Amino acid sequence: MNILITGGAGFIGSHVVRLFVEKYPNYHIFNLDALTYAGNLENLKDIESKSNYTFLKGDITDEFFVNKVFEKYKFEGVIHLAAESHVDRSIKDPLCFVKTNVIGSMILLNAFKNTWKDHFENKLFYHVSTDEVYGTLGQIGLFTETTSYDPNSPYSASKASSDHFVRAYGETYNMPYVITNCSNNYGQNQFPEKLIPLFINNIINNKPLPVYGDGNYTRDWLYVKDHAIAIDLVFHQGKSGETYNIGGFNEWKNIDLVKLLCQQMDAKLNRAEGTSEKLITYVKDRPGHDLRYAIDASKINKELGWKPSVTFEEGLKKTIDWYLNNEEWLNSVTSGDYQLYYEKQYKNG
Ligand code: NAD
Ligand code: TYD
Secondary structure (H helix, E strand, O other): OEEEEEOOOOHHHHHHHHHHHHHOOOOEEEEEEOOOOOOOHHHHHHHOOOOOEEEEEOOOOOHHHHHHHHHHHOOOEEEEOOOOOOHHHHHHOHHHHHHHHHHHHHHHHHHHHHHHOOOOOOOEEEEEEEHHHHOOEOOOOOEOOOOOOOOOOHHHHHHHHHHHHHHHHHHHHOOOEEEEEEOEEEOOOOOOOOHHHHHHHHHHOOOOEEEEOOOOOEEEEEEHHHHHHHHHHHHHHOOOOEEEEEOOOOEEEHHHHHHHHHHHHHHHOOOOOOOHHHHEEEEOOOOOOOOEOOEOOHHHHHHHOOOOOOOHHHHHHHHHHHHHHOHHHHHHHOOOHHHHHHHHHHOOO
16 A cells, blocks of 8 residues: 655654554555755654655645656555644745645645546545634633634635645545644654744753743643554544544643743753743734634544543653754754744744
């Protein structure tokens, strides 16, 4: 069975690729990735020479290239993770998000449809999406699979759009698909533009910790390896045409999370208690900042028996350990363009 995983050199994708390559020696896993700033083959060094793994460097918006690889390898399953994934970047350059997340997804959908025409038996297009498509919650309530879409950022609008197209292809062409909408992931190999790795890197370097607004925004956090396990489960046991919400049952206000991170980092770095908290700096808020995300993950729990395996405290410790033990990885991704991004993003903070 040939399986295409897009965006496999990125954060979540690399964990999914590793899990599939190691767990399913009888599958051949193709990782298609453009290696943007967020893609890094170092994330897959340990499995790159496995005989059931092939890396394909290419852009999902390149229709000619995508059609060519589908023709050649006839992928029976697609797990689509490639995307522009950072809300702040989507505010600065929304069109880039439309190109990759909407047009790129469409090109993949067409290639999959044209490869199998009406012969979709035992085929599956799995679209990996986000809880951000549902917009924002107030102080109470949870997102369920039937919550209306109400995206607020160019990122979430582009993901919502691709979700709609996947569903439309299912209805119109009988294309078998599943969609999962997951909450915020954290863990090893996450690019340090997102909250947790950015703050870990800044604490290591004694730099200010830029908390947006009053810090009272809430997110539900899931350890990345638990997300990869959920993707494996849904890919093999999910019902075609269904959506599953995936979440950590783990809500944190940003400021409380940052304080916990500071405490754990002080302990790891043998710094006096309270040292890192002094780096907290409240900065200008993100425009259109969603107040709260929280997932009701009871469907995947009841139907497929999935639940997170790691507590947040454990997951955060593993994450911190990984970043402290992988200084070279961190230094290489935070040199060059990252410095320019950082200066531009945080110059007024
Ligand atoms: P990431 O930014 O770390 O990685 C994205 C990967 O996609 C990179 O390897 C990049 O090189 C590749 N890519 C980008 N544009 C491409 C293109 N045009 N063609 C081919 N490859 C391209 O993202 P992530 O955090 O790992 O997220 C993966 C997926 O999961 C995304 O679809 C995202 O929307 C979704 N998701 C992420 C989170 C999260 O918390 N990170 C939560 C829920 C859902
Ligand atoms: P982020 O990791 O960008 O994920 P998302 O926006 O997809 O939820 O941000 C998580 C939360 O942390 C969000 O409420 C924005 C906030 N945040 C900061 O306060 N400061 C920062 O420098 C970053 C990157 C995020």
